[in-house]
Amino acid sequence: MTTRSLQLSVSLLSTLALCLSACGDDSGASASGDAGSSADSSEASTDGASSVGSASDGAGTTEAPPAWVPAAGISITSVELNQGTGQDIARGGDWVEPAGRTSFVVQERDAVVRVHFTVPDDWSPREVEARLHLSYLDGRDETLTQALLVEASSEPASLDSTFTFTLRAEDGQAVPGAKFQVELYEPTGAGQGEPAVWRTPDDGPNWVGFEADPAQLKIMIVPIHYKGDGSDIVAEVTDEDLARIEDAFFETNPVQEVLLELHSPLVFAESLGGDIFSGLSPLLTAVAQLRAAERPADNVYYHALLDQGCQFTGCTEGGGLLGQAINIPGPSMGEANLRVASSMYYKPDGEITGLSLETMVHEHGHTQGLMHVFCPSGGSFGNDPSFPDPEGKIGAWGLGLRSRQLHEPGVEFDYMSYCRPAWLGPWTWNKTYERARSRRGPRT
Template identity: 30%
Template sequence: MNVRMKLFMGLTAVLLLVSLFISQTGRNHRLFAGSDYAIYLPLVTKPVSKDLTVTGVEITQAIQRADNSVPLVANRNTVVRVFAEAPVGGPINNVVVRLTAVRNGSTIGQMNSAPTTIPIDATRDNFNSSVNFQLPAGWLSGNVNLTATIDPDNTVPEANENNNTISQTINFNTVPDLQVRLVPINYTHTGPTAPGFYPAQSVDYISDWLMRAYPVGNVEIAIRSPYNFTGNLQDSNSWVNDLQTGLLNRMRELKLFDGYSLNTPVVYYAFVPISNGSTRWFFSGIAGIGWIGGRESVGLNLMGFWPADETGKLAAHEIGHNMGRRHAPCGVSGQTDPNYPYPGASIGEYGLDIPNGVFWSPATAVDIMSYCEPAWISDYTYIGIYNDQQANGFAAMNDMAVDSLIVSASLSADGAVTLAPSYAFASYPAADGGSDYRVELLDENGNILVSHPMQLREAEEEEVSARELTAVLPLPTTAAATLRLMHGNEVVASRSLSNPAAFGPQTATAVRQGNRITLTWGLVNTPAVVRLSPDGGQNWTALGIDVTDGTFTVDATTLPASENGLFEIILGNTGSKVVLTAVLP
């Protein structure tokens, strides 16, 4: 018997050629082998019952919306989620998905997934239901067209091969590096719990979490030489207070006396130890604070006593304030951001901690700007920080410092203003005030020499809040006799300024005994700033602020390495610049 395929009336049939012969006996006929007969049988085929498709892609660097509208940052870890599905015949095993990248018309690379099982339905809330690619470094800049293809080699027979590909063009935006100057604090604790000395810890425990969550391509940490601070951080007044001696106030002053401008993008972050060996002063309470919109903040080093991420998360919260973020509404008894879009401080969208492979659901994770856990970053906060860094992260210092006056004051809840000592030295005037307060300098006859706007900054955490006025204004050529703060047309604070001639000839001496260097200039009760330049005046490190003893002692082992060291003593509350110098012995 032979079997062949033939077309019969436009249909496919099976032709069987059978050799038979007929035996006729009476009325009965029988077929016997010996003759050929053609028999046509219809061929019934079963339709293909499988289909693979790509329904979408999501490109995330920490958090993303379904429409991919959260901006992408150049040179930042990036994961592409390909939503590959098998709606017919699924799940289907051993399927490959390919991702191809094109820039400026040229293919820059492609990636193949391992053979995987494609589900019937891939959803955003199930990270493992999508096929996920971490992009190589060479793809993370400029405009890139991504094409995702399921079963690129057509190894799976499908009813529809036309739904296997999807493309999306994305842009990686250039964002300035986040610059943080970590200020280790030599902390002398005067509070009731374990008072004593807690040495500075010059270790970066914050950049890892910042890099995982913040919309930047790099976090640049510079560890400053330690700064000495004495106070009781179990009391809110040592964090920030009306006398401008709180640690947060000091960070703003420290930045200026270190030679930065008021509007520099560099974050000054005071890093406070809570332990010395087995002794610990902190168990609960205020752990950090930061100016809203001003890039200075304070946080405790919780490493070793809290989970490893907590120190970095605390820094992300406080630096978030520095970048204009207010509290998200969870666990906060004070004011919260009225524009926060999600109830209970939910992160709102699906988040991804790429280095650690942790997938965050908006049903459980809350925003880092709240006081609740588990904490990640919402799309709202992520975009807010992105916009702030794009607007302010590129800010450059003026080309040359000029003789300037730094004026600062605290503003209490009832509107009372308390002036801090003012200092005249070479700095960078800041023109943008942003408040209805201004500072005026008057000559000895009461004539206004300078009228300059002031910046108003706010900070708030549980149990503590503060408002601060700051201005850096150019010094007039005529010595000022009076400084006054104005709110509208009302004088809210004033001070008489010392005439530099009243000090007479002044000198400063620096004497080394072992590892201790003692500076002496003899003007008791005149506030002064002590700072050191390791390179003859090009760069500065402030050592002491509002020193009133006429003398200052420093441990030489804590000073920056120096080949041409120079001390400056800047006298405060003067009508023009009075700066004494001494060579580092």
């Protein structure tokens, strides 16, 4: 077997082992929203908020920087942490304890922290500075700052309207034991009235909630050399294609890294038409036999990519299949050979379609133990009766860490449904995290 390897790692943020009740196994951020300056916690940066003036006699003099005081009127409503699906880690002035959390927080994975707030009706637009204080078990302390012209209350659908920070794994900010506290400041005299909820947690820094267990995803990508029906088509997977595939899997899986390996093409000469009943079963059998012969680690998934020059099997314009998994395996070592899936790989004009990428994520979900999710117009079979939302909605704000695209909870559906647009919420996030950390295996 000849192989090429692509290892694209991205890390992000979180700290306590979460007590979760639903963990059974079975759009763009601005630069100002992400980038904050770093300073020692005892003297946070003011992002250049000093002023320069001139004396009455015309001689230029540098005035002292303004004194900073707790911002008046503005009130923090929540601090949200989002690595793919959002959850509150503080509400008002209170820290959210583990029992109140909704999702696992993955160590060494970037995490976006959003500070949501309200302002009164008589608010006078002005600049407010948020300071995110961080402390770590190794004794480090740092403060990230962001200045924002606040004109109205924040909106969850806009990254630009909230104070938005990124805890970066590469900077050591996404580690177990990290604590946080957020404060809002403004120059003396800028606002009127008394401070409201200007600091949270109000009783001092508390845990972000990063898990101690590592989690990674290993997938062998198997391009198919299709010779059925007189065809002779090789699914061409370029480095750029691999990067897009890795992005799709990384954004929708609670892991530190996605490790993709590109297999040499597998020749398949049987005919694969548009029959949804026989589907891709013959191909899946061949790929399962390949996996068994190569005997990879138990935590390696095999995913076949089939190019027939169209989106659906047999080029049936919607009557065929987009993809198929061989089964829905459990977490045991004895079910490793069932970690096999296939997807139609359509590249009109040389670029993978979004539907092909979504199909890969969906079919891979089956190999992680996920059943279908019901949605009103989906028509899927084998739906999981324990899914919490009766319409298959994701239930929490989603965020693509690479794309910086927001996903609305009341609009988007779980990616294991047949409805679009699709993302994931806490329920699927937690189930796949449990599977990823239980199947992490030895690092190689």
